[in-house]
Amino acid sequence: MTRREVVGRYRGSVMGLAWSFFNPILLLVVYTFVFSEVFQSRWAGQEGKGDFAIxxxxxxIVHGLFAECANRAPSLILSNANYVKKVVFPLEILPLVSxxxxxxxxxxxVIVLLAAQQMLSGTTPLTALYFPVILxxxxxxTLGLSWLLAALGVFIRDVGQIISVLTTVLLFLSPVLYPVSALPEAYRPWLRLNPLTYVIEDSRNVLIFGHSPEWHGFILSLAGSVVIALAGFWLFQKTRAGFADVL
Incomplete structure (x- = not known):
């Protein structure tokens, strides 16, 4: 089903699955031009024109992974109504497919990112192997939140609109366009409450700077994620009996 989801997105297009490569390449080129040439932006300790873009x-990448799943989740059950009403189907796998x-x-x-980094700096740190662990x-x-939103989306159709706005806001309330160190000291603890903060900062450490993960933050983040996943799955299973009646 995951393969069908990926292939179906590009079905009918001339270049097909090749778009999955060209989209991130185009984004990286645009970011490099806009932030290094137009805004002359620089990251602390990084002087190269392409460093800021990378x-x-x-x-x-991290925010996009979360946003894609969160935005899709409220409509997962609604767009697969046949699985709910006509066949016995494990609905809980739909967020997994997404x-x-x-x-x-x-x-x-990530492949595009590492290739660009190799071209610009000539090195790819071995700590990049930690990236799947960081994710x-x-x-x-994200899976727990997807279960929660998929269940709520059946009963409250406004959830999809709300989540779309929130993921956009989260782009600016996460250290995507700036490092945590760029904020005044008084605001940094609030930013640390954002669950994406640890993942984004540590992803940069392992992919770009060659630093090992911050394991204390990883354990805390993992524990919180397990709680969210279990809570989301419990709520999904608790409410799924009413899906067919609403649909």
Missing amino acids: LLFVGM LGAALFHSCIS LPLCLG
Whole structure:
């Protein structure tokens, strides 16, 4: 089903699955031009023109993975009504399918990112191998939230509109366009409450700076994600009996 989800997105297009490569390449080129040439932006400790774009791209990959799943979740059950009403189907796998498709596109983006970094700096840190580990809390938390939103989306149709706005707001309330150190000291603890903050910052550490993960933050983030995943799954299973009546 994940493969069908990925392939179906490009079905009928001339270039087909190749778009999954060209989209992140185009984004990276645009970011590099706009932020290094137009705004002359620089990241602390990074002087190259493309460095800011690469650091920004890491944050966009992490936020994009979360946003794609969260925005899709409220309509998962609604768009698969036949599975609810006509056949015996494990509805709980639908958020997993959505997450799998989002992970596929994120992997393509990471490949583009590492290739660009290799071209600009000539090195790819071995700590990049930690990146799948860093994503584990994000995947678990996103899956739990997807179960929650998929269930709520059946009964409250406004959820999809609300989540679309919130994911856009979260882009600016997460360290995607800036590092945590750029904020005044008084605001940093609030930003740390954002579950994406740890993932974005540590992703940059392992993919770009060659630093090992911050394991204390990882354990806390993983524990919180497990709680969210279990709570979301419990609510989904608790409410699924009413899906057919509403649909």
